[in-house]
Every structure is written in C-alpha cells, then in structure tokens.
Amino acid sequence: MHYNRPRSTATWGLNAKDWEAGVDYNKLRNDRLDRAQTACGDAGFGAFLCFNFDNIRYITGTHIGEWGRDKFDRYCLCPNDSAPFLWDPASPAKRKSSPWLGNRVDAPVSTMQGAIPPEHGIQNIFAKQIKEKMVELGIEKQPLGIDVMELPMLRALEAEKINVVDGQQALMNAREVKTEEEIELLKVACAMVDAAYLDIAKGIRPGAKESDLVAIANEKLYAMGSERVECVNSVSGPRGAPHSHTFSDRMIQPGDMIFLDIMNTYNGYKTCYYRTFICGQPNDAQNEAYEICSNWVSAAIDAIKPGVKLDDIASLWPRAEEFGYANEDEAFLLQFGHGVGLSLWERPIISRRYMGQKTELKKGMVFAVECWKGADDGSGAARIEEEVVVTDDGCEIITNFPSDHLISCGLPGCEIY
Structure with a gap:
C-alpha cells in the first residue's frame, strides 16, 4: 500500500566541496558536544566517562577502525563545562587528524576485556589516570x-573514592533528538541502501544464495563509501517463518519470498532498513501477508507526531499470539520501533514487550518502524521497515526504495528480470 506521509531525500552529495555548503562537520561536532555537556550538567555530573564507541564519537568527533569496538581500549572524559579529553590507541595520529582536540589526547590503559588478568594491576593504573585528570579539572x-x-576497572574507580553513577541515560537524553546535520547524514546512509536494493533485486533468481545477496549489498555499499556494513540479514522461503535473524547459504527457488535488512554506516550514522521481494509471482497467501504487514507499518507511521506516547504506537500492532508467536518476549523485534543514529538501537524503543514507558515523541527524533507477517501457507514471510524523521505535525519517510507492493524478481514476466 502507499503511505500517507511524505517522503524526504538527502540534499547534499557525499563529498565536501568549495562551491556548495553540504554537511557542516564543524557544526555537527560542536552541536553534539554542546548537547552532551548540557545533559551532563542537567544530570548533576562532573563529567561523563565513555567507552562506548558511539558515545565517544558523539562527544569527540573521532573514530578508529571497527576492530577496536570490542576491546575497551579507548575512552573519553567529557566534563560538563570544559573540553573533552580522549585516550586513544592512535593518539599521535589523532593529534594530526583531529586538531579540534588540541593536546587533549593520550594513550589509553585497559585490561582489554580481561585479556590482561586483574592481578597485573592495570585497572589500578587506569583509575589513577582518571582520578588525576578529574583533580586537574576540579571535579573529583x-x-x-x-x-x-569492565567490572574490575569500575571497582578500581570506586577504590579511588570516585562517585561512579549510570551516565548512559543522560547520554541518551542528549542523543535522542537529532541535529540537522545528523538528519542529513542519516538520509545519505538510507540513499546508499536505496541503491543497494536495486542491485539486490536484479540478483534475485533461482540458484542465487542468500549469501550472494549479502555479497552484493556489501560490494555496492563499500564502493559508495560506506564506513561499515554491520550486518545484512538475507532470509528466503521457509527460513523466514519464524524469523531466523541471520543469512545462510540457502539457494533461492521459484516462489520464495526473500527479505533483507541492511545495516549500513555512513560517517557514523546507521540504517536499519528491510525490504521483501518474491522470486517469480506471488500466490494469494504471500500477497495477503505482504499487505497485512504493510498496513501495520502504515498505521504506525500515520500515528507518529510530536507528543505521541510510545504505547499509542505499539498498541496499533497485533499481539504476539495473533501472528503465531507464544508471547511478547519471543515475538520481540517483529513488530518494533527503535531510534537510529550513531547507534543502531537508540531511543525511542517501541514494542508491546515494553509498554508503559514515559517517553513521548519529539520533533527531530529519527527511528525505524518494522513489522513482520508470515504467509498462512508457510512459504515464507513479509518484513517491511521504514525510517522516519519526526516533524512539526507528523513525520517524513527517508527510506525510499519502493515498498508499496511485493516486487517480483528473477523469472520471465517479473518486474525485475
């Protein structure tokens, strides 16, 4: 079905230019830091200490290869009223590539998720490093x-008499509403996936494997400038009901429904973006599943506007038992909404599993709405997802590859062959 809300596309190209404004990256960095420091002060903290890569990037405007994401060997201190300090494995390079940090960068020390055992005492060296910096800033x-x-490093901070508290909720407060530059980058990331889906549709045919479609997506996105393709779910035929949440080497066959979710990253900003196709022509059960799924997505999109409570959207979706699942715990993620930004899942989180949240939608929030419906004949499932930006009186859709009907691919007489 066609949605009632308008669509929106990226304004600028991928490259910075001397003759066109494009994304203002200095403004992006400054606005994000300002929001983080405001949230820090509002929470009554002296500073944030961040290990999460996305929080570090939000605060410092810096990045390092994804190889470091799970090492816990990179962190930053963000005071509420002065410039942040970064500890980074490539600190000499950061002084060159990130001049806005000045000399506020140094080498980290970490147990690297337990790779260095606690008896070596690294956590104590780390804690003294943080305490000394807090004393220097007058916020100890x-x-x-x-x-x-990591827990040993947390305990070492407490041993230094540092009052350690949960900072993630305050950081989510800072990040839940996106700036204009963030929204533009999210639109570009979606536009890249728009292009990837056309290549994927052309690749769907009997004999192609789910993994072949994953390869097509990766090749297209990295060629366009993707920073990271976190995941491509590619699920065909009976593997789609129940949803397996991963691709395999299954061979696509005539009559298969195929759905994919592409998680692309452009300049840090993510996508979560499902589309469903059919190899050949759909039968009645497959068309019905697709239309029901589309209606669920559309109902949620129609309800989105500032001031709406999350339960108002989640209640528009069926209960788990109505689409073949035992309970809301097992059905979690199938009728789902989640914020998208530097992280794949941010506020708001919309689900029947988590009813009763106090969060209300705000202008500038960006989130995904995704629904799933299995075909009654067991031949597969429909999965549709749209990303939206909350506007003054509704929302705009920024995922623009067609989803108004089940697109047929791969055999003579199909739309895409």
Missing part, C-alpha cells in the same frame, strides 16, 4: 557518569 568530588565498562 562530583559524580562521574559511566556508559559501559
């Missing part, structure tokens, strides 16, 4: 908001 007696960290 104020609470330190932590996002995530």
Whole structure:
C-alpha cells in the first residue's frame, strides 16, 4: 500500500566541496558536544566517562577502525563545562587528524576485556589516570557518569573514592533528538541502501544464495563509501517463518519470498532498513501477508507526531499470539520501533514487550518502524521497515526504495528480470 506521509531525500552529495555548503562537520561536532555537556550538567555530573564507541564519537568527533569496538581500549572524559579529553590507541595520529582536540589526547590503559588478568594491576593504573585528570579539572568530588565498562576497572574507580553513577541515560537524553546535520547524514546512509536494493533485486533468481545477496549489498555499499556494513540479514522461503535473524547459504527457488535488512554506516550514522521481494509471482497467501504487514507499518507511521506516547504506537500492532508467536518476549523485534543514529538501537524503543514507558515523541527524533507477517501457507514471510524523521505535525519517510507492493524478481514476466 502507499503511505500517507511524505517522503524526504538527502540534499547534499557525499563529498565536501568549495562551491556548495553540504554537511557542516564543524557544526555537527560542536552541536553534539554542546548537547552532551548540557545533559551532563542537567544530570548533576562532573563529567561523563565513555567507552562506548558511539558515545565517544558523539562527544569527540573521532573514530578508529571497527576492530577496536570490542576491546575497551579507548575512552573519553567529557566534563560538563570544559573540553573533552580522549585516550586513544592512535593518539599521535589523532593529534594530526583531529586538531579540534588540541593536546587533549593520550594513550589509553585497559585490561582489554580481561585479556590482561586483574592481578597485573592495570585497572589500578587506569583509575589513577582518571582520578588525576578529574583533580586537574576540579571535579573529583562530583559524580562521574559511566556508559559501559569492565567490572574490575569500575571497582578500581570506586577504590579511588570516585562517585561512579549510570551516565548512559543522560547520554541518551542528549542523543535522542537529532541535529540537522545528523538528519542529513542519516538520509545519505538510507540513499546508499536505496541503491543497494536495486542491485539486490536484479540478483534475485533461482540458484542465487542468500549469501550472494549479502555479497552484493556489501560490494555496492563499500564502493559508495560506506564506513561499515554491520550486518545484512538475507532470509528466503521457509527460513523466514519464524524469523531466523541471520543469512545462510540457502539457494533461492521459484516462489520464495526473500527479505533483507541492511545495516549500513555512513560517517557514523546507521540504517536499519528491510525490504521483501518474491522470486517469480506471488500466490494469494504471500500477497495477503505482504499487505497485512504493510498496513501495520502504515498505521504506525500515520500515528507518529510530536507528543505521541510510545504505547499509542505499539498498541496499533497485533499481539504476539495473533501472528503465531507464544508471547511478547519471543515475538520481540517483529513488530518494533527503535531510534537510529550513531547507534543502531537508540531511543525511542517501541514494542508491546515494553509498554508503559514515559517517553513521548519529539520533533527531530529519527527511528525505524518494522513489522513482520508470515504467509498462512508457510512459504515464507513479509518484513517491511521504514525510517522516519519526526516533524512539526507528523513525520517524513527517508527510506525510499519502493515498498508499496511485493516486487517480483528473477523469472520471465517479473518486474525485475
């Protein structure tokens, strides 16, 4: 079906130019830091201490290869009223590539998720490093908001008499509404996936494997400038009901429904973006599943506007038992909404599993709405997802590959062959 809300596309190209404004990256960095420091002060913290890569990027405007994401060997301190300090494995390079940091960058020390055992005492060296910096800034007696960290390092901070508190909620407060530059980058990331879906549709045919479609997506996106393709779910035929949430080497066959979810990253900003196709022509059960799924997505999109409570959207979706699942715990993620930004899942989280949240939608929020419906004949399932930007009086859709009907691919007489 066609949605009632308008669509929106990226304004600028992928490259910075001397003759066209494009994304203002200095403004992006400054606005994000300002929001983080405001949230820090509002929470009554002296500073944030962040290990999460996305929080570090939000605060410092820096990045390092994805190889480092799970090492816990990179962190930053963000005071509520002065410039942040970064500890980074490539600190000499950061002084060159990130001049806005000045000399506020140094080498980290970490147990690297337990790779260095606690008896070596690295956690104590780390804690003294943080305490010394807090004393230098005059905030050693104020609470330190932590996002995530290793338990021995947390205990070492407490041993230094640092008042450690949960900082992640305050950081989510800062990040839940996106700036204009963030929204533009999210639109570009979606536009890249728009292009990837056309190549994928052309690749769907009998004999192609689910993994072949994953390869097509990766090749297209990296060629266009993707920073990271976090995941491509590619699920065909009976593997789609129930949803397996991963691709395999299954061979696509005539009559299969195929759905994919592409998680692309452009300049840090993510996509979560499902589309469903059919190899050949759909039968009645497959068309019905697709239309029901589309109606669920459309109902949610129609309800989105500032001030709406999350339960008002979640209640528009069927209960788990109505689409073949035992309970809301097992059905979680199938009728789902989640914020998208530097992280794949941010606020708001919309689900029947988590009813009763106090969060209300705000202008500038960006989130995905995704629904699933299995075909009654067991031949597969429909999965549709749209990303939206909340506007003054509704929302705009920024995922623009067609989803108004089940697109047929791969055999003579199909739309795409």
